[in-house]
Amino acid sequence: MVLNSKSLEKLRLLINEETEYRSGPKLVEFFNGLGFNDNYGQGFPSRWMYTDERLSKINGTPELDKCIKNLFNPVNFIGRISELDEHINQLNQYLAFDKWKVIRKDTLITFQRVDKVELHDNNTEPVVSEDKFLEKEFEDISIGAIGLDGTVTQTLERRLEEIKKCLNAKSALAVIFLSGSSLEGILLGVALKLPKEFNTANSAAKDKEGKVKQFPEWTLAQLINTAYELRLIDEDVKKFSHSLRDFRNYIHPYQQVSSGFNPDEHTAKICFQVLKAGIFQINKKMKAYA
Numbered sequence: 491m492v493l494n495s496k497s498l499e500k501l502r503l504l505i506n507e508e509t510e511y512r513s514g515p516k517l518v519e520f521f522n523g524l525g526f527n528d529n530y531g532q533g534f535p536s537r538w539m540y541t542d543e544r545l546s547k548i549n550g551t552p553e554l555d556k557c558i559k560n561l562f563n564p565v566n567f568i569g570r571i572s573e574l575d576e577h578i579n580q581l582n583q584y585l586a587f588d589k590w591k592v593i594r595k596d597t598l599i600t601f602q603r604v605d606k607v608e609l610h611d612n613n614t615e616p617v618v619s620e621d622k623f624l625e626k627e628f629e630d631i632s633i634g635a636i637g638l639d640g641t642v643t644q645t646l647e648r649r650l651e652e653i654k655k656c657l658n659a660k661s662a663l664a665v666i667f668l669s670g671s672s673l674e675g676i677l678l679g680v681a682l683k684l685p686k687e688f689n690t691a692n693s694a695a696k697d698k699e700g701k702v703k704q705f706p707e708w709t710l711a712q713l714i715n716t717a718y719e720l721r722l723i724d725e726d727v728k729k730f731s732h733s734l735r736d737f738r739n740y741i742h743p744y745q746q747v748s749s750g751f752n753p754d755e756h757t758a759k760i761c762f763q764v765l766k767a768g769i770f771q772i773n774k775k776m777k778a779y780a
Contacts, residue, residue: 491601492550497584502541503736505561507709509577510697517541523560524553558592559599569700572692623726624763628770635773638679646672653762657755665758669765670710670738673731677713680722680772681705684779691716710735723771730764737761 493501505520506512512520515530517537521544522528534540548554558581567574578592585591591602633646649672656664681688682705688694695703695712708716711732718728737753 491554491588491590493554493585493588493590497581497588498542498545498549500581500584501558501561502538502545504577504581505557506537506541508711509561509566511707511709512537514540520560524548524557555601558601562592562594562599564594564597564599566698568698570692570696573696623730623767624759626763626767628766631766631769632773633676633769636676636680636769636776637683638676639682642675642679646675650765653765657758657762660755660758662753662755662758666734666737666753666761667741669761670734673734673765673768674710674713676769676772677710677717678705678708680717680776681708681713683776684720687720687779688716691719693719710738717772722775723768727764727767727771730760731768734761734764 506517514534514537517540518526518528518530521541524544526544526547535543545554545557548557562574562578564571564574575594578594582591586604589604591604593600593602631650633650634643636643638646649668653665653668653672656668685705688705689702693712693715695708695716697703714723714728714731714735717723718725723731737757
């Protein structure tokens, strides 16, 4: 199986953090299971760079098939099979352009050749365009009203002001990174306020044994999906939050270079709008949990 660069990029995200967060040593362990003989130590490259290099090496070989099967091994998703199927569906959206499809039948992961590209969107809610999303105005974006820890609230409020300055200075990357990290901080704070709701959600982050992880171990993707499941954010914020999450990952210079990502003012405005919309919706919907 030979995959295009976009499919490999999505596969890297799934390996590095979306199925579970894999540290440098965990990534070495994962790829050594595919025939490599690497060691983790001083001088180890960024997680993104290492994974990209290893996927490039095995692209088009039987080890790539084994990589995907290991990644999606159902034994690692006990208690969260629906999450596994969602990961498979997401990768299949990319594999469609390679004329391949991952199939899960009970505990067996196989591959199927497809003759044509067929893309499906299971979302039954209307898709919001970027322009329509940017047109929305949010007056009540008070972080303090969410009721997070006082020190954290002050830090987030200062970040909000800094984002505005960066936007006026046309510092697109700074806006993206600050917006993404601030959104993650807010969602983590909300999870800490609503531990029962987040821990019992279907999309709660779980380890290989099916045990819910400690909140600081949750990825931004998992926080977004659970906040959406709990109806703390709407479909538009969920959709664009995942885009913001992807953009934020370009904080790693090698990742930005390899993808050719050069954000402009429009991208920065969308990212800031995601943060403002998230704050607005969380403020409004937290009242139901008061």
